[in-house]
Amino acid sequence: MNAADSTALLPAVPAPTPGEVRLAEIEARDITAWFGTHKVLDRVSLTMDAGAITALIGPSGCGKSTFLRILNRMHELVPSAQLAGEVLLDGEDIYDPSKRLIDARRAIGMVFQKPNPFPAMSIRENVLAGLKLTGTKASRSDKEQLVESCLTKGGLWNEVKDRLDAPGGSLSGGQQQRLCIARSLAIKPRVLLMDEPCSALDPTSTRVIEETMLELAHEVTIVIVTHNMQQAARVSSKCAFFLASQGTPGVIVEHGDTPTMFQNPRDQRTSDYVNGRFG
Numbered sequence: 001m002n003a004a005d006s007t008a009l010l011p012a013v014p015a016p017t018p019g020e021v022r023l024a025e026i027e028a029r030d031i032t033a034w035f036g037t038h039k040v041l042d043r044v045s046l047t048m049d050a051g052a053i054t055a056l057i058g059p060s061g062c063g064k065s066t067f068l069r070i071l072n073r074m075h076e077l078v079p080s081a082q083l084a085g086e087v088l089l090d091g092e093d094i095y096d097p098s099k100r101l102i103d104a105r106r107a108i109g110m111v112f113q114k115p116n117p118f119p120a121m122s123i124r125e126n127v128l129a130g131l132k133l134t135g136t137k138a139s140r141s142d143k144e145q146l147v148e149s150c151l152t153k154g155g156l157w158n159e160v161k162d163r164l165d166a167p168g169g170s171l172s173g174g175q176q177q178r179l180c181i182a183r184s185l186a187i188k189p190r191v192l193l194m195d196e197p198c199s200a201l202d203p204t205s206t207r208v209i210e211e212t213m214l215e216l217a218h219e220v221t222i223v224i225v226t227h228n229m230q231q232a233a234r235v236s237s238k239c240a241f242f243l244a245s246q247g248t249p250g251v252i253v254e255h256g257d258t259p260t261m262f263q264n265p266r267d268q269r270t271s272d273y274v275n276g277r278f279g
């Protein structure tokens with residue numbers, strides 16, 4: 001079975017109700033990035049469509065994670081990091097000096113490779129942690145509703161509804177990752193960035209998270225970095241192939257609809273990569 005064929009294994013997802021949510025487009029324009037003098041991305045442009053799941057693929061070190069971190073202003077946390085270019089969230093540059101960092105982080109959430117719940121905090125507190133960090137006020141009953149809806153969207157509610165006061169650290173790795181997804185949803189992001197969210201998980205947990213992603217795409221635009229070609233084919237509708245050949249900075253070689261990228265790519269290097277001939 002090739003990667004594209006495996007799409008059929010996932011259950012059908014019902015269409016979104018029109019007008020229910022306003023989905024955001026995120027566009028990177030001419031992004032060049034450095035760590036010190038090391039240029040790691042060179043004029044990368046990519047539009048990640050509203051409501052789509054876009055997969056960023058490519059060999060190790062080609063700048064996928066750096067690109068993802070640029071999309072919610074995490075790149076600037078590294079002291080030596082520099083950046084040129086623009087990131088437009090629904091047409092507005094999140095790097096515009098008049099824009100606040102906290103607004104970018106609130107609108108553009110991130111789930112990391114390694115599940116990182118607050119281990120000693122309860123499951124409930126983990127979900128609500130983002131409200132505190134962003135200074136968002138909510139009544140007790142609103143918080144209870146939020147906990148239930150986020151854990152439901154994160155695909156975890158049925159497993160934890162009877163132990164919301166148990167510590168986040170008591171959950172399995174896959175459950176912890178779904179808790180992190182629920183936590184990121186609580187502040188209602190418009191875009192969710194996921195950096196290899198399943199690479200530390202077993203196949204069953206991976207499948208549950210993939211199903212969760214497909215459900216979430218109805219209300220939040222998703223960008224995922226993955227090394228797993230089957231996963232890219234199963235969950236994404238758009239795909240971008242990054243490459244940094246022989247010490248040159250990373251560029252996007254090709255991007256487009258996922259089935260085309262897997263079955264009929266224009267560039268031989270894309271074909272070689274998605275078919276496992278390198279990387």
Ligand SMILES: Nc1ncnc2c1ncn2[C@@H]1O[C@H](COP(=O)(O)OP(=O)(O)OP(=O)(O)O)[C@@H](O)[C@H]1O
Nearest residue numbers: 035038040058059060061062063064065066067078
């Ligand atoms: N904090 C950092 N300081 C200095 N260089 C860094 C830092 N983070 C990444 N780099 C360098 O930037 C380049 C791109 O790294 P990045 O992690 O973005 O690639 P990647 O495609 O996501 O790799 P992988 O698939 O292995 O996670 C690499 O050469 C890496 O060594």
